[in-house]
Amino acid sequence: MEYVSPEGLRIDGRRPMEMRKLHAEMGVVAKADGSAVFVMGNTKVIAAVYGPREVQNRSQQMSDQALVRCEYSMANFSTGDRMRKGKGDRRSTEISLVVRQTMEACILTHLMPRSQIDIYVQVLQADGGTRCACINAATLALADAAIPMRDLVTSCSAGYLNSTPLLDLNYVEDSAGGPDVTVGILPKMDKVTLLQMDSKLPIDTFDNVMQLAIEGCKAVATYIREVLLENTKQLEYHRGV
Amino acid sequence: MGRMRGLEIPLTQTQKIRLQRALQKLESLSSKANSNASVTVADSIPVNYDDGFLKGHGTSELNGEVIATVCGVVERVNKLVYVRTLRARYKPEVGDIVVGRVIEVAPKRWRIDINFSQDAVLMLSSMNLPDGIQRRRTAVDELNMRSIFEENDVVCAEVRGFHHDGLQLQARSQKYGKLERGQLLSIPPYLVKRRKQHFHYIEEYGIDLILGCNGFIWVGEHAEPKDDMVIDEQANKSDQILKPSKYSMTLEEQERAYTPLETRQNVCRTANAIRVLSTLGFSVTIEIIMDTVTMSMSLKEIHEMLGSEFCVLVAEREAERRSSAKKKG
């Protein structure tokens, strides 16, 4: 299969180093303390954050920090074929864990002892890169809920097909079965907090692919920052003095 | 960002333009004040290192730089630098008047949800007893706690402070206590400003309005504090004697339980006004609420207040109000 044409275009018309169109919106769930929709091309993820609030299960309450929980799910209509998906399948459990651990690492949990933060992410449309979109949406939702964080976390994937590193794989490219690197970074601190890879790559190629994914993360970060700042300003000037 | 956050009402093209214009006006009015004070997570906050400074809420230090940990507006009070968050949960301060909902009746205390990261606790001992007498609480009192507040009751109280494991409330005044015959509204707490007066009796409409600092707002039929006590007493008595049911109420009691239609309409009007303001993200003060209520009088139906036209009108009105206030100022 030809994923990059000799003219240097991918199947969807992007060049190898280009990301899909990004879009984000905040405050989409009225009842939640924080919420956001994050869109990367045709991948659309909604995230809602509740808390910090009273710990539901007292036995899990921690006297020195907040409890972070995360639940990932995929809407039945998110993929081409409408399939009823159980809640607790392996993939969901795994992604829930990945998102939780990634977010927990950047939330200043010690500032909110004896409380609980719930993050719900749901994939509304799946077209590759759902994991990254979930993390980006969760970051936005947490920021919307004004939960103190060390830094933003942004994520982006990159792959390697037809001997070319490709940024931000869509579903077709993702299902090609090639190497697929998902990176999550703390852009300000310049640290990697998440790194996952399917398949394998030689180490020097891996460096290139990972570097590309990091560049992608930074681009996402720039965009998320814009969205957050715009949102903050809007809230502030609407409120008035 | 074409769309405004949280606004789910479909607008016509002209309404869209009008709203946009009103919001732009608001932006231009406030931008001069402190637009570049807005920060997002991990933005660095410029500080004067020579003078020394104190890091307040929403800040942390990274590589010698002060950075924000939340989105909000940088505030500086003397040497203190902190980020005032918008959209956060309620941060209690001692003396705040809050409205809350009873979650649980526990031994000697009620747990109350006040939109804080933990449930607040109202001790039976921090509560004036119905009979109004100051005394030690007995086991009987403890057994009768449900006759005072039950689960899901809406109560009004004052923040007493933090005590070992949580936030304590108190309700040692006639004006605090259970709220009935009205609506509880929940709005983002940053829209409620702390003021001297949070209890408002609007005689004109015969309603009470409590702007809880935690973003919970009570709009209900006016209740005379003294009468309340009587009712409570009577209720207590009747409780002890026989379980009162709707049908066994006396005529007088039914009269009391009945809220006149006009009052109910006024409650709805006020509540809707608050809803509109909070959707638009405007501060909710008694003056603006009342102004909005007055505006709504021109509408035929109260529910139209939640429609698009009224929303745009409120935005325009607000823009006008602020600009005239600015000129005066």
Next chain:
Amino acid sequence: MLHNKSFVRKTKSGKITKNVREHYLRDDIYCGVPACKSCDSSAARLSACPSTILILDTNVVLNQIDLIENPAIDDVVVLSIVLQEVRNKNMAVYNRVRALCSNSARKFFVFSNEHHKDTFVQDMAGESKNDRNDRAIRVAAQWYQNHLGGVAKVLLITNDRENKRKAMEMGISAETIETYVKTLGQQDLLDLLVRPPSEDVVMEEVEDLRPSKRKVIYAEHKPMSEITSGLHRGIYHQGKLRVNRYNPFEAYVGSESIGDEIIIYDRTNMNRAFDGDIVAVELLPQEQWQEENSLSLADEEHEEEDVHLVPGSADDAPRTANPGQGSGANADLPSSRPSGRVVGIIKRNWHSYCGSLEPMPMPAGDGGVAHALFVSKDRRIPKIRIQTRQLGNLVSKRIVVTVDSWDRMSRYPSGHYVRTIGEIGDRDTESEVVLIENDIDARPFSSQVLACLPPLPWSVSSEDLANPIRQDLRHIRAFSVDPPGCKDIDDALHCTALPNGNFEVGVHIADVTNFVHPGTPLDDEASQRGTSVYLVERRIDMLPKPLTEDICSLRADVERLAFSVIWEMTPEAEIISTRYTKSIIKSCAALSYIEAQARMDDSRLVDPLTTDLRNMNALAKIMRQRRIERGALTLASAEVKFQIDTETHDPLDIGMYQIREANQMVEEFMLAANVSVAEKILKHFPVCSLLRRHPTPTKEMLEPLLRTAAAVGVNLDVSTSRALADSLDRAVGDDPYFNKLIRILATRCMTQAVYFCSGDLSPPEYHHYGLAAPLYTHFTSPIRRYADVIVHRLLAASLGIYKLPTVFQDAAQLTSIADNLNYRHRNAQMASRSSVELHTLVYFRKRPTDTEARIVKIRSNGFIVFVPKYGIEGPVYLTERSEKGEGEWFMDEQQQQIRKMDGSVTYGVLQKVQIHLEVVEPQPNRPKLQLTLI
């Protein structure tokens, strides 16, 4: 960051699922004309000032690829939508167009119209996919016209009438390919044109006006939907059609659904399917299943078996029908093998074929259009009807022809002429045919490839000497033993006696990977070629000559880089230790097998080199014995060797290839090195090693051997390779050649060994049956086999010397490399055989000969003989062909005998007969070798 201008969602509705794909439209796609001012011209491909820019419609590209490949057609813009459509319809054409687009000598430019913001067209309601694509082509053509303004003329070439009309309406100049070619004014281009089928029908009608004569010959192909549902319900079976190489009227379809091969007899049942087509087959009712034993099949075309070389393995051997319960008595019972007929063709495997025109009288009007029948060299291909304007010219030529269509009204497919190779019978022409037939690239190496070579003259540099990974073994007495005249010496040996009584034995292999680096054009080319091809009169190298004959070749008395496997062995040939290292050696002698043998045999010689040889030989004998005990088969081949006249390149003499002890000695150490390397690489890279396996032959495959053996009273045990080896040893008849004959027959029952990627199979399947080795690979001939190059890289990586190239991470790519190697290897062998056959024919043309032959197979109207002296095999007819075996001969299947009805004469299998060999020419320009009984 560059981002899309706007984007459109493209909905592609499948059967059930709905796929939504993003489709970004861009403003940075350029027109490819260097003269264009508004576009970035760095990637421009067209001529500086093109007079006319051609835009081709899909149907033109699909049908007229041969014409497009002609250099007369240039300055072509290939639209991405056209490429996409071509790709979906015909991968082979797609690859050819892609090759054109990347060929720097041609001016073909790919314009990604589907992603250009101005040329993208939205699907319209009620519009078919085809119409939409046609519209896209027109829109792109119009864009070019507007974009270029007066710089160049834009011409849309389409054979679709409707498309042309609409284009004209839009103000685009459009022409059909015919009219365009005519304007070029080159007559020979017209022959390359493919005539549309509709036109074809018209012409046939002109030929024969009576409609009653136009009868339907073939059954209609079922529509795809019906085939799909039929396959689903199990009525039809899908598989690749393989036509019997020796009987074009018999084909096999390997079907996974019934787990057996379906036989298809005669062309009516094959229903226009070609060899290699993916077809849907319907099983015939069981009573129609037939057994075929006749030597040549009854058919109006009189095609019969040819004399050919003795097959080397089951892969080359003619397919025989399942002997099953076949005996004379129950011959008319239906056979157990399913037969079927083709109901539809799922994927065509048409490509171009080499052959010649069937001799025919010249048409009256010279120079006009003539119809002719083309006969392919490949007997599996039916005759092809073509039209030509140069009949007189082509009749005596070898030409290349492509198939265009096959109408159910016509007996033969129609095609068109592509090019001429040369005169029939001319040795160069015929050799080229052999190469084309076997898909062998004999073109000179491109300049990019040659640019990868180190500068000449090359010698070992001080850097090489200083390199810590390279061991200096120049002091070692290494030598090479090869066939006489060998120039690509890729192995050398040494054998030193150690003080402790053991021997240090080393195998030094040319370090090709030191010069061929992964990812370079040189490497790509070598990987494509896969192997060097040895023809009788020439060699087609896998690597350019300087590498093959000089830089890599381990010639005597020069320092060369090598990759060495060094063992310490006890005098009993037990390996004590093995080590692998890159090295520098200096061979002290390049011996031929004969020289080496002579040295060993001459007891007067006691020089160190001869001593080494003798020591090695002693070790090799022990190793060989041990290997045979393990169950390795000693098989025999009927390889022949030509003596070629150096001037005329005509064969002077043929003889069996002689195998000496020296050959076996070298072979033994090569095998040992291969096994040692296989173990090493598999240990380090369990999933991405390239190994070689030889599958255990199935019972069915050995059946013909057993039958023949039983007929002559030899009992073979085939339960294990060991048992077979033993029973082969025991099969000694009264005549000295008997054992060899049995071995030759055994060899041809086996399939060939194949390369594979270790990740694709489980370890028990790695087994090499013939060598009785659990692991085997090819390491010792990197100059002439690409597999060895790969193995060198693996070995280097396992030693930690170099990093493993990236292809090894990609299992799919590795598998495809292994498949290509197998394909090339097989083709190279086929080509060698064809070349030998060709020279055999040339040899006997002037030398009719009487000689001794052995009967190897019995048929109902004759038998097939094997001529050991010349290594050929062919049919001997006892009856005239027209009588079809109904004469006085009777065939006894059980005894493998053919008897005259009156019992006077009997011929049995393996019997010795005297035959006469002669070249006859039943038709002009069609010489063939005929065998007759004396």
